[in-house]
Amino acid sequence: MASPRLLAPTPRVNLLTGVIITAAMKVHSLLGPGLLESAYEACLVHELRKQGLEVRNQVVLPVVYDGTTIDLGYRLDLMVGESVIVELKCTEGFHPIHQAQLLSYLKLSGKNVGLLINFHVTHLRNGIQRMVNGKNWGK
Secondary structure, three states, X not given: OOOOOOOOOOXXXXXXXXXXXXXXXXXXXXXXXXXXXXXXXXXXXXXXXXXXXXXXXXXXXXXXXXXXXXXOOXXXXXXXXXXXXXXXXXXXXXXXXXXXXXXXHHHHHOOOEEEEEEOOOOOHHHXXXXXXXXXXXXX
């Protein structure tokens, strides 16, 4: 069976990723690096909801295998506007496994835009990667 064709991001999704990045930069500016991922997650959710966005955190992501839905404990850090997956990190840097994780989450969820945001950096602009259709498009 052929995989579904993923479309380029809509202007709405592009705008949404910009809003998410701006909110993440505000959180990083106020908190700085060095905290737990859960602190950044809670503050980013707060910032995004203040702007009227629909945000769900720790969203269950089951695996559909051989026609069977299996809950394996996977969780999306954030789903914003039912369009953008946001995966948060607090690590020394991105590793290929982080990109692979987001790519897998995009495939499993049927979404095609995701952000990796690493708060454990001096300047957040160095800790943001945007993936579209599984490709890394920078920030």
